[in-house]
Amino acid sequence: MNSILISTAILPGLVACLLFLLFTYLHEQSRQPYFRAWQMAWAAYTLHFLLDAWSAVSGVRTIIVFLSSLLLVTMALAILVSTRLTKRLTTSERREAFRPRW
Numbered sequence: 001m002n003s004i005l006i007s008t009a010i011l012p013g014l015v016a017c018l019l020f021l022l023f024t025y026l027h028e029q030s031r032q033p034y035f036r037a038w039q040m041a042w043a044a045y046t047l048h049f050l051l052d053a054w055s056a057v058s059g060v061r062t063i064i065v066f067l068s069s070l071l072l073v074t075m076a077l078a079i080l081v082s083t084r085l086t087k088r089l090t091t092s093e094r095r096e097a098f099r100p101r102w
Contacts, residue, residue: 009056013049020046042099044075 020042027035051068056060084097 009049009053013046013053016046016049030087034082034085037078037085041075041078041082044071044078047071048075075077 020039023035023039023042026032048068049072051064051071055064055068058064083087
């Protein structure tokens, strides 16, 4: 059980945490908004692995697994937002870019 927990939750969570710290540093250096979006994505991914490890150790699973899945959706949305932030846009252009379109 311990080796499975380490290989499926702890090590990937540690890598995600290191990438979160890297994007925090990059955002501090350049202040580009897409770095902030990537930082939030990696934070959500890190918390996802933390909740996975917690659900493996504790007995309560349903709510923790739901929150963990919700964090994966948050990560995907943050990456999607970062693609919209890579271009240099004015405020009105940015509002238009974030307007949902079908």
